[in-house]
Amino acid sequence: MQDYADLDRIDRAILHEVQLDGRLSNTALAERVNLSESTCLRRLRRLEESGMVRGYVGLVDQSKAGFPDNVFVRITLHSQQQDDLAAFEQHVRDLPEVMECYLMSGDADYLLRVVVADARDYERVHSQHLTRLPGVARVHSSFALRTVAKKTGVPVRDVSRSRRTR
Numbered sequence: 374m375q376d377y378a379d380l381d382r383i384d385r386a387i388l389h390e391v392q393l394d395g396r397l398s399n400t401a402l403a404e405r406v407n408l409s410e411s412t413c414l415r416r417l418r419r420l421e422e423s424g425m426v427r428g429y430v431g432l433v434d435q436s437k438a439g440f441p442d443n444v445f446v447r448i449t450l451h452s453q454q455q456d457d458l459a460a461f462e463q464h465v466r467d468l469p470e471v472m473e474c475y476l477m478s479g480d481a482d483y484l485l486r487v488v489v490a491d492a493r494d495y496e497r498v499h500s501q502h503l504t505r506l507p508g509v510a511r512v513h514s515s516f517a518l519r520t521v522a523k524k525t526g527v528p529v530r531d532v533s534r535s536r537r538t539r
Contacts (some may be wrong), residue, residue, distance in 0.1 A: 377425070383408065385529045387417055388425070392526035395429035409424040432525060440470075440488035443517040444495050447481035450508040458482075470498050481513065492516070 380388070386406040390397060397405075403413035413452040420426045435441065450457055458476070465474050465485065489495040489501075495514070502511050 382531070384416060384420060385412040385474060385531070387413070387531040389526075391417070391426060391531065392529070403523050404475075421464075439490055442495070443513045443520065444487045444489060445517065446487055446503065447477075447511075447513040448483040448485065448503070448506070449480070449508055449511040450482045450528075451510045454481060457508045461509070464506050466496075468502055470502075478522060486533050 383406055383439045383498075387402065390402055390405050392507070399410055399414050399417070402417070406413060408416070417426070448461075448465050450461060453535065462474070462476075465483070469486050469514055470489060471485050472488055475483065475484045485503075487495070487498060487500060493518075501515065503509065
């Protein structure tokens with residue numbers, strides 16, 4: 374797999390552009406990064422094959438899709454044994470309202486971002502799903518009041534310059 378530190382300025386420019394617009398034609402992409410179409414396509418395919426570019430998605434507006442609210446949920450399990458963590462993780466992946474789930478350090482074992490229509494909808498998710506996940510000891514929920522920043526792109530920067538400034 375290709376390492377980010379091994380990418381040159383043009384590869385990083387390609388990454389930047391495809392994160393801004395995954396539907397960009399190869400012709401337009403080549404023009405934006407100042408390459409021939411064939412060279413640009415070859416570089417993009419190499420980035421895809423290496424796993425640096427994992428895929429392309431359409432971003433759906435969650436409010437317009439009926440899920441305007443984000444709830445951040447900290448979950449603590451009874452046990453942190455590998456089998457218990459694996460069972461919890463397997464079940465949480467199957468919940469469509471859970472958009473993100475992270476194994477955490479600190480006072481809770483997991484942090485989830487759950488999308489819901491409203492407080493009543495969250496009550497349903499909480500009582501019918503979250504509290505029934507394997508090994509759950511505690512569930513702490515916080516409703517987001519407003520989204521201040523939400524990004525889909527990973528920062529693309531000059532690695533050699535950031536290494537020099539450390």
